[in-house]
Amino acid sequence: MKILKTANAMRKWLDATTGRTVLVPTMGALHRGHGALIEKARKLAGKSGRVVVSIFVNPTQFGPKEDLSRYPRPFSADAEMCQKLGADAIFHPTPETVYPPGFSTYVEEHSVAAGLCGASRPGHFRGVCTVVLKLFNVCRPDVAVFGLKDFQQCRVIARMARDLDVPVRLVFAPTVRESDGLAMSSRNTYLDAEQRAQAPVLRRGLLAAQKAFRAGETSAAKLTAIVARQIATAPIARVDYIAAVDGESLEPVTKLKRGDTIALAVFFGKTRLIDNIQT
């Protein structure tokens, strides 16, 4: 497995090898959720294809008061995991080469990115769109695989790719969860024992709302209230948002139909966790 640290090195390796390229963009701190994405990429690439995992903690998607500096960067363990799962290359550039002096160009999606996490984290999706487009331009994948835990990110990237005619097929893979339902996230490592014990309330709230929807309740107000009541049973939890939205445009809905989404962001201490469920 190659470890490539610059766009030039990546391009040279791509020129020197052949086969369908499948990219898994990550910020590292890989967990079993990422593992499932890499396994998926391996299947999509086939034996003759190339699986590239990018590992880059992207500064432009962090707000000034967010966790950029303390975000975990266990590169050796990440590389070991990539190798075990059959990746062919890791693209692991430095912030200085990704954002050279005078960097002044951003990709901005103004609609799908506007609400939910986009409202709570100004500039976040601008950073995401910009780095994803850059990764696509460097790695020129045929396919890219993203995880649906970051539901809004998936929808924003899909819109961006459609709007800019990005020649990459996007694959979105289901969220992988701990046995108690907590969505896998690199940020789960921030949680102390008490926070960790309470965090599965997010999944329980979303499942309760899904159950109510399936029993006939379609009111967004009532379904999000079901989630909120469940979360209120966790004394540490502090809700950022709980929202019922259209599953494509992410515009708010008042009545839910199949394929809509309930999404949430909740703080446990300083740690902000997200999750979502489809009706």
Place this chain on the structure above:
Amino acid sequence: MKILKTANAMRKWLDATTGRTVLVPTMGALHRGHGALIEKARKLAGKSGRVVVSIFVNPTQFGPKEDLSRYPRPFSADAEMCQKLGADAIFHPTPETVYPPGFSTYVEEHSVAAGLCGASRPGHFRGVCTVVLKLFNVCRPDVAVFGLKDFQQCRVIARMARDLDVPVRLVFAPTVRESDGLAMSSRNTYLDAEQRAQAPVLRRGLLAAQKAFRAGETSAAKLTAIVARQIATAPIARVDYIAAVDGESLEPVTKLKRGDTIALAVFFGKTRLIDNIQT
């Protein structure tokens, strides 16, 4: 020569043919300046390569009070010229397919695009960057050729391409001029006889400043004043800006060195003409 009207048709044609691809992005209304770009592209592509001319009057780079609706669209004459000059394909999409319903993603360069025409035409370079990136994603050229009459556009696209790791080699070709020095532009057709007679004052002013620089004058204030005095001899001319800037960053300079640029935009009636000169 193929005429392709959708991104899908363009992609299919690219998949069905082989060879180095050289793209000339235009808004049509082709004149000898464009002709020189197509000839350049033909040379760069070689016999086995593919020259693609895109013809698309891009609505997102026009301001609400600008000349989008009256911009000339002589497609048959354009196609004839492309064929004569050896183009292999014209990409000629409709605004509706380039900007489908719900279009919400833009590419924005915030530094090189900020001054000069960017200041006079808010949103113009956002439209330019967005459409150029889209054209690159659809046509996937190895090389793209732009004309230096649109000097700021060239520098903005160069910065955008660097920042976003766009895998396209950019070639900037010299401005082609009428015999009296007026830079070729599709907008020259808007000029009435009197305006047309006075318009060469732009080139005379820039040449006078260049001559003064070569004779030792480096003050931006004095050199732009030389241009302004010359333009003042044309009673119809109304200056939008005359600026001395760094030739890469387009930041204003107070002392000019070799490779800096004097750029201007001047109205003749409702018609806004631009030109520039390198010191």
